[in-house]
Every structure is written in C-alpha cells, then in structure tokens.
Amino acid sequence: MKKLLLSLLSIVTLLTTNVSCSDQLEAINENPNAPAVQSIPAYAFYNNAVVFVMDQSRGSFSSGRMALPWVQYSAQRNYTEEDRFQFRENTNQALYTNYYLAAKDFKTVIDLNTDAATQAINAAYGNNINQIAAARVMLAYTFLQLVDAYGDVPYYSYGNKDADFQALQLLDGFEKPKFASQVKIYTDLMKELKEAAAMVDQSEAKVFTNGDQLFKTPAKLVKFANSLRLRIATRVKGKVPGAEVHIAEAIAGGVMTSNSDNVGVKYEANDINPSPFYEDFWISNRTDFAISNTFVDLLKGKLGTFGVDPRLQKYAAPNTATKTQVKNKSYVETDDLTKYVGMPYGITSAQAAGQRVGTSFWSSNVLKQDYTEILMEYAEVEFLLSENNSWNDTNYRNGVKASMERWGVDAAKITAYTNTLPPANQANVMTQKYIALFMQPYEAFAEYRRTGYPNTLLQPGGTYALNNSVAGATTYTFVALNNLTAMPARFTYPVNLQQLNGENVTAAATAIGGDKLNTKLIWAK
Structure with a gap:
C-alpha cells in the first residue's frame, strides 16, 4: 500500500470542525480515538478540509486583523494597530500552516482514490475520477491562496513531477521542501485546473455521494474549475506565458452563468457549527469589528462615481440597531442614509473609544449562523469577462446585478441603480468588483495589488473626517505602522520557517527580492 500520512488537521478536527458532522462521525465510528487513514472514506477528508x-x-x-481591514471592508472598534498594518506573527504562522494542513488532506483524497487497496472502497462514495478531480481543484484553490499571499512557496502538483514541487511529500524524503517560483506555480495551477475539468465524468449525478458541501454535481465542479482558471489567468496575463490561451480555453469550456453556480460553504443555523465571524462575534464576544467609513461612503455615493448603492443596507445595520437586534435579525432596514455610519479606518487605538459611538455593525446578513463563505461567485466571473472583453459594458452590468441579487436587493432598486451606472471602464469595473467581493478579503486584496483599484481607499498619510470631533479637531490622519507608505504587498514568511527550513526560506527571499511586506509579487502593479 502507498504511504498515507494523516495530517494533524485530519486527526484533530475531523471530529470537531465540520459543517455536517454526521457523515464524518459515521466514518470514524469504528475507532474514533485512533483513526487509520485507509479506513476513513475520502469524502470525510475532503469535506473537512473544505470547511x-x-x-x-x-x-x-x-x-479581521489582516486582509479585511487592509482593503477597508472593516475597521476595528478597539485595537486598531492591525488596521494600520501591524503584522501579527502568530496569525501569519497559523494561516500559512493551516493552508498546508488542508492541502495535505486534499492530497489524501487523491491517494485514497488511486491506491489499489482503497480505491474500490472509495468508489462506493462517488466516481474515483471525479473525487480526484475535486481534490485537484481544491488543491489549486488552496495553493492559489498561498502564492497570492506570500509569493514563492513550497508547492505540490498531482500532474507535474517538476523537481521544484516538493511540498506534502515528507515520507518521500522532502523534509525541507524547496520554494517553487511564482511563474512555475501559476503555470501549474492553470494546467491542473484544465486537466481536472477535462477528467470529470459528467454523466454521474454527484461528485461525492456523501459530504460534498461545495459542488454536488460534476457540472458545477467543472464550472468552478474553469472560472477559477479564468481568475488566475487574468491575474497573471502578461507575466506568465500562456495565460491568454488559458483565458480563452476557460471561457470556452464553460464558466459560471448564474448565482446558482456560486461556490461557497454554507454553515449550520446553530451555535455548534456556525460561520466563523458569527462564532467569533457572538460566541467568543469578539465584537471588535464594524464596517469602515470609506466603504460606507463609497456605498453612499460620497466617494467614487456611483450613486447610492442599495447593497449598503444589506452589508450594514443602521446605527440604531443594537447588538441584540443584529443577532436576532429584528431591526428594520431604512433608506435614511444618516443611519449608516462607518467606523473611521486608520485611527489610533486611543481614538477608537470616542469614534465607535454611533457607528454601524455589519448587518444580520453577514453576522448570522448560516452565512455562506464564498470561494467564488458568478458576479466575479462577469467582471472578469468584462475585463477580458475590452471592459465590456454588458458583462459589467451583469456583474452588478448578480451581486445585488445574491444579497437580496429589491428588484426595483436593482433596476434603478443599474440604469444610472456610468459606462464600463477599468476604474468602474474594478470598483464594482471590489464592492461585490465584500467579505472575500483575500481576493479583493489581490485585485487591489494587481490593479490599484478601488482608488477610494484611504492611503497612509491621508486625512479623513472623524465621526465625533476631538478637542475641536474634525479630521484625522492615517499613520501606517511598520514604516509602510502603502498597503502591504505580501505577507512575510512565518518566522518559524527559518528554523524549520532556513536554507530554502533564504533562497526564496532572495529570489523574490526580499522577505519584506513591501516586496511586490510578479503580477502586482
């Protein structure tokens, strides 16, 4: 039998972190204290890793303390240092490590469906080929998060045995894996998604018969693979050879065409397995976050080139709503724009207490148990199509409409807003894409670094109005930390990697131009 390495994630969280626990509990019922990899169905690893x-x-x-405030979807109500680019190392280490733990479990799905000793058993839970395809797609998604955040990273590929691809192969002797180049990684991500989509057997009714929280059908899996490939190829076109071909092929292969194609994890409507921010906000009492002033002002039409955006009431609660009303969804939306006030972004912690009075929380649509965390949605695809079709106006308007429909905006308000949209161009398309990506901060973070839009963000050294005057002062200045003069261009490598894999970390830092927060990735503007 092939060597199968059970990740820490699989051992510890298989029992505790899941959207639908029943499938996983059934899978390990024989011996819950010492699960053997070969006795656990692949779908259990897959579903658990997705969540x-x-x-x-x-x-x-x-x-909430990294990308979300940096792209100014939020501002902290108490401790604002992270908003101002203080880099929390333990959070960085956890994020980096957890991506690899999830990737290891996606690889285990492939191993269980290719190993002769476990292949037939897992075929009972879905076509082996489709399970492999789903795992390849999610590996691509996971490694995209890593390369977009850090640049060169250790990388694994199912279909490419490049000598530089050494991640997730500890038992094969790669205890200290090389860091693959960004060009190699992005090239292989597009190839993997192309091959994964092509191998899917769409005659099957489902990808997994149990535990699939994302795709359900092979057709939806293929659309996601093609759409994600379109995202990546658009990001690296002009920087990675062949990206333009991938754009054309992905579109021709079939991308998302409606909100029914959206891919996301919908959490349970309870306090056992609720959405991440619901758990942090209400159960852990981390009520440190509010919608930011610059984002509210963009939605009010005070910034940018658009009018009043009816998504404002879907994203934010009126400032008259108490925390209890937000939790219980018992407040009433209002068209009185004075009731929507953002928390000043970029102030000091000492200023926060005096400014949070009278600010709006995120809405009940966001802070709810069964919120859906989106991996990719149809609206984004329309904006990508607009960009790749010379800033096409129809695709641009389709994207705005799709976003509003997903958030439940009234049809009459959608029509009124889209009828007054300014024509499509780079600034307008990318700003509307930013609005649609609300609560998907890492994609917004990547797109801002790539394009420089939206151009409505408060920059270090910039001034903005205070909510409440202080000693006669009505404005404040955003003073960034870490000697930065702009939003961080990447995450630095976790400090503990120097001890674990120092030689390769040093080589990677040299290759990218320095392991610094302001080192730009290959596609950055």
Whole structure:
C-alpha cells in the first residue's frame, strides 16, 4: 500500500470542525480515538478540509486583523494597530500552516482514490475520477491562496513531477521542501485546473455521494474549475506565458452563468457549527469589528462615481440597531442614509473609544449562523469577462446585478441603480468588483495589488473626517505602522520557517527580492 500520512488537521478536527458532522462521525465510528487513514472514506477528508480552509481564513484573526481591514471592508472598534498594518506573527504562522494542513488532506483524497487497496472502497462514495478531480481543484484553490499571499512557496502538483514541487511529500524524503517560483506555480495551477475539468465524468449525478458541501454535481465542479482558471489567468496575463490561451480555453469550456453556480460553504443555523465571524462575534464576544467609513461612503455615493448603492443596507445595520437586534435579525432596514455610519479606518487605538459611538455593525446578513463563505461567485466571473472583453459594458452590468441579487436587493432598486451606472471602464469595473467581493478579503486584496483599484481607499498619510470631533479637531490622519507608505504587498514568511527550513526560506527571499511586506509579487502593479 502507498504511504498515507494523516495530517494533524485530519486527526484533530475531523471530529470537531465540520459543517455536517454526521457523515464524518459515521466514518470514524469504528475507532474514533485512533483513526487509520485507509479506513476513513475520502469524502470525510475532503469535506473537512473544505470547511477548515474557510474557517481558518475567514475568521476574526486570519481575516479581521489582516486582509479585511487592509482593503477597508472593516475597521476595528478597539485595537486598531492591525488596521494600520501591524503584522501579527502568530496569525501569519497559523494561516500559512493551516493552508498546508488542508492541502495535505486534499492530497489524501487523491491517494485514497488511486491506491489499489482503497480505491474500490472509495468508489462506493462517488466516481474515483471525479473525487480526484475535486481534490485537484481544491488543491489549486488552496495553493492559489498561498502564492497570492506570500509569493514563492513550497508547492505540490498531482500532474507535474517538476523537481521544484516538493511540498506534502515528507515520507518521500522532502523534509525541507524547496520554494517553487511564482511563474512555475501559476503555470501549474492553470494546467491542473484544465486537466481536472477535462477528467470529470459528467454523466454521474454527484461528485461525492456523501459530504460534498461545495459542488454536488460534476457540472458545477467543472464550472468552478474553469472560472477559477479564468481568475488566475487574468491575474497573471502578461507575466506568465500562456495565460491568454488559458483565458480563452476557460471561457470556452464553460464558466459560471448564474448565482446558482456560486461556490461557497454554507454553515449550520446553530451555535455548534456556525460561520466563523458569527462564532467569533457572538460566541467568543469578539465584537471588535464594524464596517469602515470609506466603504460606507463609497456605498453612499460620497466617494467614487456611483450613486447610492442599495447593497449598503444589506452589508450594514443602521446605527440604531443594537447588538441584540443584529443577532436576532429584528431591526428594520431604512433608506435614511444618516443611519449608516462607518467606523473611521486608520485611527489610533486611543481614538477608537470616542469614534465607535454611533457607528454601524455589519448587518444580520453577514453576522448570522448560516452565512455562506464564498470561494467564488458568478458576479466575479462577469467582471472578469468584462475585463477580458475590452471592459465590456454588458458583462459589467451583469456583474452588478448578480451581486445585488445574491444579497437580496429589491428588484426595483436593482433596476434603478443599474440604469444610472456610468459606462464600463477599468476604474468602474474594478470598483464594482471590489464592492461585490465584500467579505472575500483575500481576493479583493489581490485585485487591489494587481490593479490599484478601488482608488477610494484611504492611503497612509491621508486625512479623513472623524465621526465625533476631538478637542475641536474634525479630521484625522492615517499613520501606517511598520514604516509602510502603502498597503502591504505580501505577507512575510512565518518566522518559524527559518528554523524549520532556513536554507530554502533564504533562497526564496532572495529570489523574490526580499522577505519584506513591501516586496511586490510578479503580477502586482
């Protein structure tokens, strides 16, 4: 039998971190204290890893104190140092490690469906080929998060035995894996998604018969693979050879065409397995976060080139809503724009107490148990199509409409807003894409670094209005930390990697131009 390495994630969280626990509990019922890899169905590893990726990248630390405030979807109400680019190392280490733990479990799905000793057993839970394809797609998604955040990283590929691809192969002698180059990784991600989509047997009714929280059908898996390939190819076109071909092939292969194609993890409507921010906000009492002033002002039409955006009431609660009303969904939306006030972004912690009075929380649509954390949605695809079709106006408007429909905006308000949209161009398309990516901070973070949009973000050294005057002062200045003069361009490698794999970390740092927060990735503007 092939060597199968059970990740820490699989041992510890298989029992505790899941959207639908019943499938996994059944899978390990024979010996819950010492599960053997070969006795656990592949779908258990797969489903658990999918949820783990979202849990560990969309919570109050991994998101709320890193990318979420940096792209100014949020501002902290108490301790604002992370908003101002203080880099929390323990959060960085956890994020980096957790991506690899999830990737290891996706690889285990492949191993269980290719090993002669376990292949037939797992065929009972779905076509082996389709399970492999789903794992390849999620490996691509996971490694995209890593390379977009750090640059060169250790990388694994199912279909490419490049000598530089050494991650997830500890038992094969790669205890200290090389860091593959960004060009090699992005090239292989596009290839993997192309091959994964091509291998899917769409005659099957389901990808997994149990535990699939994402795709359900092979057709949806293929659309996601093609759409994700379109995202990557658009990001690296002009920087990675062949990207333009991948764009054309992905579109021709079939991308998302409606909100029914959206891919996300919907959490349970209870306090046992709720969404990450619901758990942090209400159960752990981390009520440190509010919607930011710059984002509210963009939605009000005070910034940018658009009018009043009806997504404002879907993203934020009126400032008259108490925390209890937000939790219980018992407040009433209002068209009185004065009731929507963002928390000042970029202030000091000493200023926070005096400014949070009268600010709006995120809405009940966000802070709810069964919130859906989105991996990719149809609206994004329309914006990608617009960009790749000379800023096509129809695709641009389709994207805005799709985003509003997903958030439940009234049809009449959608029509009124889209009828007054300014024509499509780079600034307008990318700003609308930013609005649609609300609560998907890492994709917004990548797109801002790639394009420089939206251009409505408060920059270090910039001034903005205070909510409440202080000693006669009505404005404040955003003073960034870490000697930065702009949003961080990447995450630095976790400090503990110097001890674990120092020689390769040093080589990677040299290759990318220095292991610094302001070192730009190959596609950055």
